[in-house]
Amino acid sequence: GQNIDQPTEMTATxxxxxxxxxxxxxxxxxxxxxxxxxxxxAPTFLSYNVLDGLEExxxxxxxxxxSKGYSYxxxxxxxxxxxxxxxxxxxxxxxxxxxxxxxxxxxxP
Amino acid sequence: GAVVSQHPSRVICKSGTSVKxxxxxxxxxxxxxxxxRQFPKQSLMLMATSNExxxxxxxxxxxxxKFLINHASLxxxxxxxxxxxxEDSSFYICxxxxxxGRKISTDTQYxxxxxxxxxx
Numbered sequence: 256g257q258n259i260d261q262p263t264e265m266t267a268t269x270x271x272x273x274x275x276x277x278x279x280x281x282x283x284x285x286x287x288x289x290x291x292x293x294x295x296x297a298p299t300f301l302s303y304n305v306l307d308g309l310e311e312x313x314x315x316x317x318x319x320x321x322s323k324g325y326s327y328x329x330x331x332x333x334x335x336x337x338x339x340x341x342x343x344x345x346x347x348x349x350x351x352x353x354x355x356x357x358x359x360x361x362x363x364p
Numbered sequence: 365g366a367v368v369s370q371h372p373s374r375v376i377c378k379s380g381t382s383v384k385x386x387x388x389x390x391x392x393x394x395x396x397x398x399x400x401r402q403f404p405k406q407s408l409m410l411m412a413t414s415n416e417x418x419x420x421x422x423x424x425x426x427x428x429x430k431f432l433i434n435h436a437s438l439x440x441x442x443x444x445x446x447x448x449x450x451e452d453s454s455f456y457i458c459x460x461x462x463x464x465g466r467k468i469s470t471d472t473q474y475x476x477x478x479x480x481x482x483x484x
Contacts, residue, residue, distance in 0.1 A: 288472065297457045297475040298408070300366075342408070352398075352473060356407040 257281045259355035261343050266361045267333055275328045275341050275358045283348020289317050289328045290342040292357065298342055301328070330360075338362045367391050368460050370476030377448055378484055385443045385479045387458030393438040394460035398473060399431075402455045414441045448483045455480050 258280045267273040279287070286305040290298035304310055304319035304326060316329040330337055343355040367390040377383050387397055397414045412433050414420045420433035432444040441460075445452055459473035 290475075295455075295480075297370075297478040300472060300474060303472060351413075352410075354408050354410075 257345075257347060257353045259343055259345060259353055261341075261355045261358045263356070264359045264361065266363060267330075269333055269335060269362055269364050271333050272329065272331050273333060273360065275330075275343075275360065277326045277328070277343035277355055279324050279326070279343070279345045279353070279355075281345045281347045281353055284321060285346035285348070285350055287317075287319055287326050288344045288346070288352070289315075289326075290344065292340045292342060294339070301341075333362050335362050335364070366462060366472075366474040368458065368474050368476040370458055370479055372479060373477060374480045374482075376482045376484065379449055380447055382444055382446045383448055383481060385445075385456055385458070385481075387441045387443070387460070387476050389439045389460040389474075392460070392462050394462065395438060396461045397435060397441040398459045398461075399433060399441075399443050400457045400459065402457060402478075404455075408457070411443075445481065448481070450483045453481055453483045 261277045288303050289301040291301050292298040302317040304317050307319055309316055309318045314331045319326045340357040340359050342357045344352045369388045371386045375383055395416050399411045400408045401411050402408050410423050411426045412420045412422045414433050414435040416435045416438050422428050430446055435441040455478050457478040459475045461473055
């Protein structure tokens with residue numbers, strides 16, 4: 256079966272760095288996405304990785320290792336507004352997105 | 365770019381009535397739109413995949429006759445919840461996939477702001 260695993264909840268301090276991991280097992284791979292979802296709102300696109308390596312975009316970076324079926328989202332200089340759920344999703348061989356359950360990130364002052 | 369709108373943002377209706385939700389891609393064409401449902405503190409659940417000009421593909425367990433989907437154009441898909449009941453109360457979110465790949469990738473889904481449905 257297809258499976259996306261990510262931690263349910265993480266806590267970090269304002270100004271710090273946090274890494275949210277995602278492991279996946281899917282039938283085929285056509286890219287991995289990270290989305291941010293604030294409570295009561297729809298997800299917003301953060302990043303897309305299809306090749307191995309690190310993609311940096313401001314305070315957010317996303318890493319992919321296809322051989323390990325592993326990705327992480329790195330958030331630097333955490334701000335209170337970063338408190339949200341972070342969703343990992345993989346595009347499978349049919350270009351269908353398989354969603355993780357999301358990681359709720361709590362930022363403390 | 366890649367803006368998706370959804371209307372209405374919030375709706376309250378009586379049990380037994382039907383509710384229509386519209387999803388529009390404003391600045392790009394989307395041959396494929398997706399409809400999700402999300403219950404409080406739960407992850408997104410894909411309900412159906414909507415392709416322009418053809419019948420929607422429903423996920424297992426989603427009733428086709430209850431959740432009617434129409435994708436009449438490259439920029440508009442509608443979801444009609446027929447004979448709504450309190451258990452249909454949820455957050456309904458649509459997303460659209462950019463057709464021409466000028467965005468990040470042709471796989472990237474851009475989400476509408478969601479519609480919160482409350483059935484009394």
